[in-house]
Amino acid sequence: MLKTFYIKPNEIGILYNRSDFKKILSPGTYTYFGRHWRVITYDLNQPEAKIENLELLLLTHAAELNEKLLIVRTAFNQVALVRYGQNWISVPPNQLRAFWRGFIEVEFHLFNLEESLELPAQFVEQVRGIALNGLKKFQISEYEMGLLYVQNNFVRPLEPGEYGFWVVNRDVAVRTLSRIIPNPDFPLEDVLIEKHPDFVQTYCETVHLENNQVAIIRYLGKVISILPPTSRKLFWQGVQVEIIDISNEGKLSPNLVAELVTASKDVLSLSHNSLHIREVPAQHVGLLYVNQEYQTQLEPGIHAWWVFRRSFQTEVIDLRLQTIEVSGQDILSKDKVPLRLNLTAGFRIQNALRAKNGLSDISGFLYKELQFALRAAVGEKTLDALLEDKGAIDQSVADYIRAKTADYGIEIDSVGVKDIILPGEIKTILSKVVEAEKAAQANVVRRREETAATRSMLNTAKVMEDNPVALRLKELEVLERIAEKIDRIQVNGSLDSILTELIRINRQ
Structure with a gap:
């Protein structure tokens, strides 16, 4: 019985009799007698040869297989890169892989993981953009x-570049700074x-x-x-x-205050937890306490202290004239009249230390005493x-x-009662009293004026009685007033007869 096998130009075959390897067949036609012959073909466009029992075949037919195949074997501490044409694949440790020679250019490179985990730079460039198993x-x-x-x-x-x-079986990470x-966040600075003093000395300032x-x-x-005491950075x-x-x-110092306190907000935020800052305005005075003990007075300006190893308290006292109001005080007078009073007082602090040490609440003390x-x-x-007073x-x-x-x-600069507020019924009574007093005063004035007018008329009559000329002038004055109220007057006779008739008419 004859068996014929055809190997295409882009294929390669392995001839077996039963399960025994016989030879590798190049493209062509082959005829064999017997029914137990078989051929397994491989597409050379797929350069990796996945051959059954490759390990065993290499023991018995190594020379023939090595002639047609590129054998890649990796130990437990080795990896390999295999290039076929323009493609690359990686081979992990403890692997046996085979690739056909001749149809596509094939090469491989073996790397010892015990010596270095880093892929040489020339290979990094060649595999750029290619994802390879086991390579990061x-x-x-x-x-x-x-x-x-x-x-x-x-x-x-790692300096700038590609790596x-x-x-394989190891965790590799790169942290970029x-x-x-x-001042980046160095991981585990103390470590x-x-x-690693060499790295620190070469690149860092400690x-x-x-x-x-x-x-x-x-x-x-x-x-x-800004670093606090006992820091390491x-x-x-x-x-x-x-x-x-x-x-x-x-x-x-004033220079540091200007740099750390009155500079930009970014710098001020850095110094916020490191400084005790107090601004004393003009016409004020500051009192400084360190560890609960008084130290000194502070002049107007911006002051700052390092807060480490001490506790600071500062009080700012206003030295300007201030006012305090005592309002709505309900008080009984000596004659049991309920009154409501509003009082204001002006004061200024002359000795800030005595005032602060002697009084816990200056305004509260003044209000109570007033x-x-x-x-x-x-x-x-x-x-x-x-x-009255x-x-x-x-x-x-x-x-x-x-x-x-x-x-x-x-x-105390000044004290004054602003308002005395009386109850409604007291206001009514006082209004009536004032009204009666004013009415009596008006009556007295009226009587005084009437008396004065009568006395004046009597004096005038006495003058006219003794002086005919004055009487005549008075008559002329009366005539003038009458003439003001008459549109037309006809005079018959002399002026004396007119005056006589007027006097007579007036008497009637």
């Missing part, structure tokens, strides 16, 4: 620095400082502070960080470090006395409050 690629930009970690342990820094690392940010030191870090002249090289001893007073003084001043006078209340209250505040460094 990283791109470090020109403004970045990469930190290579294997199994979470730092290995080395590939085998990740910006080089344009001088880097302790375990700041390590004692318990009485703070540090100001600047980059290109701008403050980028990494920065990229190129920063400027100023270390300040705060073992004494801890107060900032209440007491007002009640005492009003309660010892009758309503009439209060209404309201200034007496002011003087009494002023004398009382000045005596009370003298020991606390407070000067």
